[in-house]
Amino acid sequence: MKMEVVDGTxxxxxxxxxxxIIISKLILSFILPKSNKNLPPLVPAYPLFGGLHRFMxxxxxxxxxxxxxxxxxxxxxxxxxxxxxxIGPEVSSHFFKAQETDMSQQEVYQFNVPTFGPGVVFDVDYxxxxxxxxxxxxxxxxxxxxxxxxxxxxxAHDYFSKWGASGEVDLKxxxxxxxILTASRCLLGHEVRDKLFGDVSAxxxxxxxxxxxxxxxxxxxxxxxxxxxxxxRKKLAEIFANIITSRKNTGKSExxxxxxxxxxxxxxxxxxxxxxxxxxxxxxxxxxQHTSSITSTWTGAYLLSNKQYxxxxxxxxxxxxxxxxxxxxxxVLAEMDVLYRCIKEALRLHPPLIMLLRSSHSDFSxxxxxxxxxxxxxxxxxxxxxxxxxxLGHIFKDPNRYDPDRFAVGREEDKVAGAFSYISFGGGxxxxxxxxxxxxxxxxxxTHLLRNFELELVSPFPEIDWNAMVVGVKGxxxxxxxxxxxxxxx
Numbered sequence: 001m002k003m004e005v006v007d008g009t010x011x012x013x014x015x016x017x018x019x020x021i022i023i024s025k026l027i028l029s030f031i032l033p034k035s036n037k038n039l040p041p042l043v044p045a046y047p048l049f050g051g052l053h054r055f056m057x058x059x060x061x062x063x064x065x066x067x068x069x070x071x072x073x074x075x076x077x078x079x080x081x082x083x084x085x086x087i088g089p090e091v092s093s094h095f096f097k098a099q100e101t102d103m104s105q106q107e108v109y110q111f112n113v114p115t116f117g118p119g120v121v122f123d124v125d126y127x128x129x130x131x132x133x134x135x136x137x138x139x140x141x142x143x144x145x146x147x148x149x150x151x152x153x154x155x156a157h158d159y160f161s162k163w164g165a166s167g168e169v170d171l172k173x174x175x176x177x178x179x180i181l182t183a184s185r186c187l188l189g190h191e192v193r194d195k196l197f198g199d200v201s202a203x204x205x206x207x208x209x210x211x212x213x214x215x216x217x218x219x220x221x222x223x224x225x226x227x228x229x230x231x232x233r234k235k236l237a238e239i240f241a242n243i244i245t246s247r248k249n250t251g252k253s254e255x256x257x258x259x260x261x262x263x264x265x266x267x268x269x270x271x272x273x274x275x276x277x278x279x280x281x282x283x284x285x286x287x288x289q290h291t292s293s294i295t296s297t298w299t300g301a302y303l304l305s306n307k308q309y310x311x312x313x314x315x316x317x318x319x320x321x322x323x324x325x326x327x328x329x330x331x332v333l334a335e336m337d338v339l340y341r342c343i344k345e346a347l348r349l350h351p352p353l354i355m356l357l358r359s360s361h362s363d364f365s366x367x368x369x370x371x372x373x374x375x376x377x378x379x380x381x382x383x384x385x386x387x388x389x390x391x392l393g394h395i396f397k398d399p400n401r402y403d404p405d406r407f408a409v410g411r412e413e414d415k416v417a418g419a420f421s422y423i424s425f426g427g428g429x430x431x432x433x434x435x436x437x438x439x440x441x442x443x444x445x446x447t448h449l450l451r452n453f454e455l456e457l458v459s460p461f462p463e464i465d466w467n468a469m470v471v472g473v474k475g476x477x478x479x480x481x482x483x484x485x486x487x488x489x490x
Contacts, residue, residue: 037363037375040084043076058466059355063087063388073366073374083381084360088392089420091366092384095358096420096428100126102364105430108357108381111219114226115207115286117233120279131266132280136433139260139284145436146330147255148186152444153328155182160448163481168458171477172297175445179293180204182441187284189258191243200239204285206232211469233282240278257284288434288441291352294472296442297462298346300449301477302402304457309404313339314486317450322488333443341404343442344424348414349402351424352470354387369394386423387471395421451486455479 043066063085066074072087086092095103106129109122116122121129138144159178163169180201184193192200210229214221244262246252253259261277272280303310316338324332360380367373376382391399395417396406406413414422425432432438449455458478465474 037377038373040073040075040374040376041070043070043074045077059385060387060466063385067388071370071372072368073372075380081381082377082379083383084376085383085385086366087384087389088369089389089395089417090369092389092420092423094364094366095356095382095384096423096426096430098358098364098429100429102362103358103360103382105358107359111211111216112283114215114219114229115211115233116283117237117275117279119273119276121283128266132276133433135261135264135272135280136284138264139257140433140437142330144255144257144260145440148437149330149333149440149444151185152182152441153448155185156445156448160452163453163483166480166482168478168480171300171479172293172462172473173476175296175300176293178445179289179296179441183285183289183292185256186437187257187288188281189243189254189256191246192239196239200236203232203236203239204282204289207236207282208286213469236282237275237278240281241274244274244277257281284434287432288438290470290472291434292438292441294350294352294470295343295347295438296445297473297477298350299343299442299446300455300479301457301462301473302346302349303342303446304455304479305461306402309338309342309402313342313446314450317447317486318488321451321486328444328447330440333440333447336443336447338404339443339446340439341407343439343446344407344422345402345404347424348390348396348422349400350464350471351386351390352472353426354471355383355385356423356426358382384423386426389421389423452483454482454484456481 043062062076067087072091073085075082075084077083086095104126106122106126112121113123120132124132156178159174159181181193181197184197184200188200206228210225210232212225214223215226220226240258243258247254247259247262253263258277258281261272261280264272266272303313313336316336320332320335358381360376360378360382362378363375365373365375390396393399396413397403405411420427425435456479458480459476462477463474465472
């Protein structure tokens with residue numbers, strides 16, 4: 001009987017709460033003055049919870065349903081938040097070009113702070129973050145990239161030398177492992193690559209698995225995955241502190257991103273701390289590891305499923321061998337226009353980051369290509385989707401078809417509709433700093449494969465893994481290989 005009374009009281013409290021919310025909204029709708037703003041249309045949703053059920057099924061499914069009905073600008077309510085989507089280059093210019101004071105990343109990406117650590121990226125104000133981005137830029141200058149390419153080529157040679165004369169492999173698995181080895185050598189330093197790779201790789205695995213969908217809303221929730229994440233972050237900090245101290249004590253200077261961060265100084269002359277260096281390295285690895293392994297896998301799946309383009313990239317390699325011999329360096333990779341377009345098209349169809357977010361700190365207006373104008377109030381979360389925008393039919397001809405030639409001179413579909421037509425790497429003020437590094441890494445890997453193996457896709461063409469935080473390839477990508485050395489006479 002006592003339990004029934006408690007349950008009844010609880011139920012009455014819930015009913016009273018819902019009734020109060022509904023009555024309050026009705027009263028406010030009569031009391032508050034009507035806004036003169038032309039707000040975007042709302043995605044149909046339930047009261048209180050808003051469009052949570054639709055959003056959790058997958059943003060792309062929602063966009064496929066909503067875009068044809070509401071157009072390129074619309075707002076989705078999630079609890080007390082308003083997420084306004086801007087789809088397409090005609091309406092997304094402000095998203096990419098606005099000052100940080102008007103359109104900020106910091107609030108929406110706070111869930112990265114436990115992983116990257118204190119004092120870096122989204123845990124600091126914009127002025128400090130800009131200086132830290134300068135450190136990234138300096139670490140990725142052309143002279144640095146040239147030395148990184150040499151290391152990439154060595155890693156690819158060493159890794160694939162372990163393959164036999166013929167066999168079958170899971171290409172996704174192989175490329176994931178090669179990418180982390182390459183990243184360790186170029187970014188984290190030889191101490192990690194040569195001596196601590198197993199330990200550091202396992203710790204990064206725990207960090208990676210600590211980034212869950214629930215982490216976006218509750219990054220400090222005391223769950224096992226978060227505890228493992230925090231423990232791994234602590235151990236990584238200890239490892240890099242020892243490496244940094246050793247380098248400083250011995251006076252050794254290495255050719256890697258770790259050294260660049262150690263040597264970096266803020267405008268006031270202050271050097272980076274061990275904590276900052278560790279956080280920046282983790283951010284760099286997170287930004288590049290998944291995107292490069294996913295894109296290199298999609299590139300391979302499409303090439304091996306489209307003989308026309310496979311023949312084209314092989315012919316390009318033959319011409320480069322005839323011109324440069326066996327030399328593969330930064331300048332040779334830069335000449336690979338056909339392979340570049342094939343990678344770019346795989347990225348268009350499958351950008352690993354399917355949503356980009358900002359927090360609006362000021363009102364702004366947009367005009368659609370149909371001429372409709374909408375006012376976006378400050379306080380809205382503003383979103384765009386590379387995965388959806390990259391397949392808009394009025395920009396890309398037959399948008400769901402793999403067609404690298406759409407980027408060739410004379411067509412250049414990614415430029416026809418103006419800036420921000422192609423946003424796989426973002427754009428504007430917050431474009432991806434690691435884009436050149438990623439292309440060079442993927443080119444180096446596929447150059448080695450194309451020159452040393454005949455490859456055949458034996459499993460079905462892979463599906464998309466929509467359940468991952470960084471959207472990638474679902475399941476295995478089985479490839480049959482046969483070793484052979486490419487020559488200009490073949």
